[in-house]
Amino acid sequence: MAEKKELYLGYTTDKAITPFMQSFLEHLDQGRLMKSKCGKCGKEYLPPRQHCQKDMSECTLAEVTERDAKLYSYVIVDFAPESLSSRQPYVVAIGQFPSGLKLTAHITNLMSLPEVGMKLKLGFDKSPDGKMVTYRWLV
Ligand SMILES: [Zn+2]
Secondary structure (H helix, E strand, O other), X not given: OOOOOOOEEOOOOOOOOOHHHHHHHXXXXXXXXXXXXXXXXXXXXXXXXXXXXXXXXXXXXXXXXXXXXXXXXXXXEOOOOHHHHHHOOEEEEEEXXXXXXXXXXXXXXXXXXXXXXXXXXXXXXXXXXXXXXXXXXXX
């Protein structure tokens, strides 16, 4: 078995990584976004959840191959937590893929105010040390 690579998601400081989350992060590290799907009712979660919110059944990971989305909603954060204060103001956006799945992430390359319905493209990011992986929206 391959050695476990130390990874964490850029949107959280939570270092308590479950095997399920570790698998999600390893896929993200390879530029693959994973959703989860409930084995019982089929409900999909993005970001993935290990257990279904409706029936607590086990969910399995499946790749999201869509990259293009539309801006569904957003907020502009003027007063950020200390860890993100160097980026403020920044935009947290909900993008919706053609499949209907929605994903919340920062938009990192805006040159003007966002508009609901504008095109977004999914991007991936790593910290210089390679330990932090994130996904983000690009315009
Ligand atoms: Zn379910």
